[in-house]
Amino acid sequence: MMNDEKWTELQQAEDMAYFKADLCCYSPESYSLDEKKAICNDMISTSKAALDRHARRLRAAARRCQKQTARHALPVGRREPLMVGRASRRRRPSVPGA
Numbered sequence: 300m301m302n303d304e305k306w307t308e309l310q311q312a313e314d315m316a317y318f319k320a321d322l323c324c325y326s327p328e329s330y331s332l333d334e335k336k337a338i339c340n341d342m343i344s345t346s347k348a349a350l351d352r353h354a355r356r357l358r359a360a361a362r363r364c365q366k367q368t369a370r371h372a373l374p375v376g377r378r379e380p381l382m383v384g385r386a387s388r389r390r391r392p393s394v395p396g397a
Contacts, residue, residue, distance in 0.1 A: 306352065313345035 319338045323330050330338070 309345065309348055309352070312341075313349055316341040316345045 316338065320342055323335055323338050327335070
């Protein structure tokens, strides 16, 4: 699990990579091809790291939610879950001569 300090560091690295890319777009003649390549690689790697962290956190939250749902599915003392649904409509009795 990544702590808050590491997450802040990752966000700052991603922000810096995108800032450098903005500068490069503003003045492309100031950068060599290798520098542009390094800037693109930094953008990709920092964004991938941030997305991977979000995916890990979402998977962990989903597992916690599934565990909680499983615990609350069967109330104490019941062996089967209650089925809640729409009741079937009753037919009205036919009236003779109508």
